[in-house]
Amino acid sequence: MDDKNLQDLEQKYKSIAEELEKAKEELNLQTWGLTKTNDAIKILYKELEKKNKELQKLDKLKTDFINTVSHELRTPLTTIRECISQILDGIHGSTNDAQREFLSICLGDVDRLKRMIDDLLDIAKLEAGKVKIARRQLDMAGLARGVIAAFLPKAKSMNVELREKFSAEKMMVYADKDSMIRVFTNLIGNALKFTNNGYVEISVTEMPEYIECCVADTGRGIAEDDLPKVFGKFQQFDRKEGGGEKGTGLGLSISKNIIDLHHGKIWVESKLHEGARFIFTLPKYTEDQILKEHVAEALQEAVKQNTPLTILVFADINSVAKDLERLVRQNLRHADVIFKNTHTMLAVLPGMGREDAREGAEKILAGMDMSKGISYGMVSFPEDGNTAELLYAKITQRPSASHV
Amino acid sequence: MAGKILIIEDTEDDLIIIKRYFTHAGYNDIITADTAQVGIRKAVEEKPDLVISDTLLPGSNGFEVCQQIREKYGAAPIKIIIMTGSVDAVDAVKARKAGADDYCVKTSDCASLLEAVKKIL
Numbered sequence: 001m002d003d004k005n006l007q008d009l010e011q012k013y014k015s016i017a018e019e020l021e022k023a024k025e026e027l028n029l030q031t032w033g034l035t036k037t038n039d040a041i042k043i044l045y046k047e048l049e050k051k052n053k054e055l056q057k058l059d060k061l062k063t064d065f066i067n068t069v070s071h072e073l074r075t076p077l078t079t080i081r082e083c084i085s086q087i088l089d090g091i092h093g094s095t096n097d098a099q100r101e102f103l104s105i106c107l108g109d110v111d112r113l114k115r116m117i118d119d120l121l122d123i124a125k126l127e128a129g130k131v132k133i134a135r136r137q138l139d140m141a142g143l144a145r146g147v148i149a150a151f152l153p154k155a156k157s158m159n160v161e162l163r164e165k166f167s168a169e170k171m172m173v174y175a176d177k178d179s180m181i182r183v184f185t186n187l188i189g190n191a192l193k194f195t196n197n198g199y200v201e202i203s204v205t206e207m208p209e210y211i212e213c214c215v216a217d218t219g220r221g222i223a224e225d226d227l228p229k230v231f232g233k234f235q236q237f238d239r240k241e242g243g244g245e246k247g248t249g250l251g252l253s254i255s256k257n258i259i260d261l262h263h264g265k266i267w268v269e270s271k272l273h274e275g276a277r278f279i280f281t282l283p284k285y286t287e288d289q290i291l292k293e294h295v296a297e298a299l300q301e302a303v304k305q306n307t308p309l310t311i312l313v314f315a316d317i318n319s320v321a322k323d324l325e326r327l328v329r330q331n332l333r334h335a336d337v338i339f340k341n342t343h344t345m346l347a348v349l350p351g352m353g354r355e356d357a358r359e360g361a362e363k364i365l366a367g368m369d370m371s372k373g374i375s376y377g378m379v380s381f382p383e384d385g386n387t388a389e390l391l392y393a394k395i396t397q398r399p400s401a402s403h404v
Numbered sequence: 405m406a407g408k409i410l411i412i413e414d415t416e417d418d419l420i421i422i423k424r425y426f427t428h429a430g431y432n433d434i435i436t437a438d439t440a441q442v443g444i445r446k447a448v449e450e451k452p453d454l455v456i457s458d459t460l461l462p463g464s465n466g467f468e469v470c471q472q473i474r475e476k477y478g479a480a481p482i483k484i485i486i487m488t489g490s491v492d493a494v495d496a497v498k499a500r501k502a503g504a505d506d507y508c509v510k511t512s513d514c515a516s517l518l519e520a521v522k523k524i525l
Contacts, residue, residue, distance in 0.1 A: 044509050050512075
C-alpha cells in the first residue's frame with residue numbers, strides 16, 4: 001500500500017468519525033429535547049386538570065347560587081306582595097286615595113322585581129344548559145292565535161291593530177309549547193312597546209324545510225348601530241313613555257337561547273323610524289325523526305338516572321286511538337304518548353321495567369271494548385340494546401306479541 | 405439577586421404574574437417586552453443576562469426571537485430560555501436548535517420556570 005492510499009484511508013476514517021460525532025450530537029439533542037418535551041407536556045396536562053377541577057367547582061357554585069337565589073328572593077317577595085294587596089283591598093281598614101296610589105306603585109314594582117328575578121334565573125339556567133325543553137308536535141298557528149288573543153285588550157287600549165297572517169290553518173312544529181309561547185309573548189310585547197300607531201303583524205309561514213314566524217311592527221325601528229346588540233343581555237333602547245310594563249332587557253336574549261335550543265334561527269330586520277321585523281325559524285321534522293329524538297331523549301335520561309325504560313308499541317289501533325291514548329295516560333303514569341301514524345301509537349315509559357309495562361298493557365287492553373285486533377310489542381332498555389339506533393330499529397319492526 | 409432578566413410575553417396577565425413571582429424570589433432587575441420586535445431591541449440595548457421568551461408571539465415566535473438575538477449578540481454570553489403555556493406549542497428540540505439554553509413550561513405557579521432560571525443564573 002502506498003502513501004497516497006494510506007492518506008485517503010485516513011481521510012475517510014476522519015470524515016466518518018466526524019459524521020459519527022455529529023450524529024451523536026444530534027442524538028443527544030433529540031434525547032434532551034424529547035425528555036424536555038415529555039416533561040413539559042406532563043406538567044401542562046396536570047395544570048389543565050387542575051384548572052378543569054376549579055371550573056367544575058365554580059360551575060357547581062353557580063348552580064347552587066342560582067337555586068338559592070331563586071328560593072330566597074322569591075319567598076319574601078311573595079309575602080310583600082300579599083301584604084300590600086291586603087292593605088289595598090281594605091282588609092286591614094280603610095285607606096285614602098293617596099295611600100292607595102302609593103301602594104299601587106309598590107305593587108307594580110314588586111311585580112316588576114319578580115319578573116326580573118324570573119328572567120334572570122331563566123337566562124342563567126338557559127346559559128348553564130340546565131333547561132330541559134319538552135318538545136312535542138304542536139300547531140304553531142294555533143299557538144300564535146292564543147298569544148295574540150291574550151294581547152288583544154292591551155293592543156286595543158293602545159290603539160294598535162294586531163294582524164295575523166298564516167299560510168295554512170294548521171302548521172305543525174316539533175317544539176316546547178311553553179317556550180314557544182314565551183318567545184311569541186316576548187316578541188309581540190316588544191313590538192307593542194315600540195309602536196305608537198299602526199299595526200303589529202304576526203305571521204306564520206310554512207316553507208319547504210322550516211316554519212318561519214315573524215312579528216313585524218310599524219313602530220320606531222332600531223338604529224343600525226344597535227342592531228347587533230339587540231339579542232344581548234340587559235339591552236334596552238330608547239322607548240316611548242308610558243307603554244305598560246317596564247321590561248328587564250332580557251326577553252330577546254331568552255328568546256334567542258330558546259330558539260337555539262330548538263336548532264332554529266332568530267334575527268331582526270329594521271331601520272330607524274321604519275318599524276322592525278323579528279323573524280325566527282324552526283326546522284321541520286319528519287315523523288320518523290321525531291320518534292328518534294324522543295327515543296334518544298328518553299334513553300339518555302334512563303342511562304343518566306340508571307333506570308329501566310320501556311316503550312310500548314300499539315299497532316292497528318285505527319278506530320280506538322283516542323280511547324287508547326286516554327287509557328294509557330290514565331293507567332301508566334309519566335307515559336309519553338306519540339303517534340307514529342294513524343294506526344301505530346307509542347307509549348314511552350321512563351323508569352318502567354318490561355314486566356310492569358306488560359302488565360299495564362294487558363290491563364288496558366282487557367278493559368277496552370274494542371281492543372280486538374290491536375297488537376302490541378315492547379322495546380326496552382337495557383334488554384334490547386343501549387343505543388337509540390338499536391331501540392329504534394326494534395320499534396319499527398312489527399309487534400310480535402299480540403293481545404288476544 | 406444578581407442578574408438582569410428580560411421577559412418577552414404578549415399576554416399582559418401572564419407578564420404580571422411571572423414578574424411578581426420572580427420579584428418575590430429575589431430577582432429585582434426585570435425588564436419586559438410585549439412584542440418580538442421590542443424584545444429583540446431591548447435584548448441588544450439593555451444587555452440582560454437572561455432572556456425569557458414566550459413561544460407564541462403575535463406575528464412571530466420564540467424560536468425566531470432566539471435566533472435573531474443570537475445573531476445580533478454575537479459571542480456575548482447571553483442566556484435564553486423559551487417557554488410555553490400551550491400543549492400544542494411544546495417543541496424543545498426546535499428551541500435548542502434556535503440557540504436556546506433551556507426550554508420550559510409556563511404554569512400558574514411559575515415553578516418550573518423559576519427552577520430553570522435558578523440553574524442558569
